[in-house]
Amino acid sequence: MEVFFLSHELSDLCLGKPPLKSLSTSATVAEAIEVLRSSGGESFVSVWNCDHSEFGQCQCVGKICMVDVIVFLCKQENLLCPSKALKASISNVFNEVDGLVVHLEPSSSLLDAIDLILEGAQNLVVPISQTKKGGLSRRKLQQKSLTINSHNGAEFCWLTQEDVIRFLLGSIGRFSALPAQSIDRLNIISSDVLSIDYSSPASSAVEAISKSLTQQTSVAIVDGDGTFIGEISPFTLACCDETVAAAITTLSAGGLMAYIDCGRPPEDLVRVVKARLKEKNLEKLLQEFTLMTSLTGDMSSSSSSDEESPGRSLTRSGKYARSSSYSAKYVRKAEAIVCHPKSSLIAVMMQAIANRVNYLWVIEDDWSLVGIVTFSNILKVFKERLEVI
DSSP: OHHHHHHOBHHHHHTTOOOOOEEETTOBHHHHHHHHHTSTTOSEEEEEEEOOSTTOOEEEEEEEEHHHHHHHHTSHHHHHOHHHHHTSBGGGTSOOOTTTEEEOOTTSBHHHHHHHHHTTOOEEEEEEEEOOGGGSOHHHHHHTTTTOOOBTTEEEEEEOHHHHHHHHHTTGGGGTTGGGSBTTTTTOOBOOOEEEETTSBGGGGHHHHHHHHHHTOOEEEEOTTOBEEEEEOHHHHTTSOTTHHHHHHHSBHHHHHHHHSSSSOOHHHHHHHHHHHHHTTOHHHHHHHHHHHHHTOOGGGOOOSTTTOTTOEEOTTSSSEEOOOOOBTTBOOOOOOEEOTTOBHHHHHHHHHHTTOSEEEEEOTTOBEEEEEEHHHHHHHHHHHHHHO
């Protein structure tokens, strides 16, 4: 098995990967929003510190997504003056955490990648092509400094936990009986989950949302009995726009779940948000919110009724609308993805890959929340099996 991990280089995983869309550290929050909107399906955009002089170097220092922007806008001073917040530097928004984004060579092994991921790396930046430095004039480099994809003649892609899991799944037959074992037997269900009560203010979940983004997990919404109702997913929020900050400020956790899970907000919730912003004297945020919602189209075509929102359903008690939406950039309606403690490892891997998530919620038959299983926990199992052998 060790030969398998060492014989595969990262270049094998990079085949067909598109070049990174990049953002300069000198960009503003408004410019970051513009790049994210035109990112072509990517939720994250890489952030670079580049020196385009003759002997200068380029370094990816982090990544940014709409969730970073939303959390930044939810700060009290930014709620009072959103226009000023949009002019701020993105250095105030994304976390430049050591080890979160790591540069690696294409010749690095799969085992190197797994080791770094288990140490906390989320994205591995790998060069995929090299062109002549003269291919772009310095003048053009300066003009495109905010969104340039070529870094002193080089292009990069990045590899994620999902890429590694997908690659392992393609060679799952090499791992003997491991894939058929249940996740509870493998002891990879974590009970350390981020959660919030259904009726709690959504604003009280901002810190948990930010933490879930760093952990590549999500925030569970539960009732007083620990019943799993749904989730506030950073991956869903990454598909929204900056006006969600207004919804977080005014709605409950359950209301926010409904607000972000329907593709576009239901008209009744839009009215609630506007009314509560007015009550809180957040006039500037109300103006920004009204402008943005008017630009997204006629909200009246959106309805919160069960008949017109077939993805939503009630719990057995009929009290709550269970989350029915996990949004990737190109999938606006799906479920909060769940599994059972007795689910097999391979079933969990396939379910996560099929739904483009890095985690699955683990629940019992009565929908009580057991915990969460993540890609990093799964990779740890493969690494431990290698060490045993």
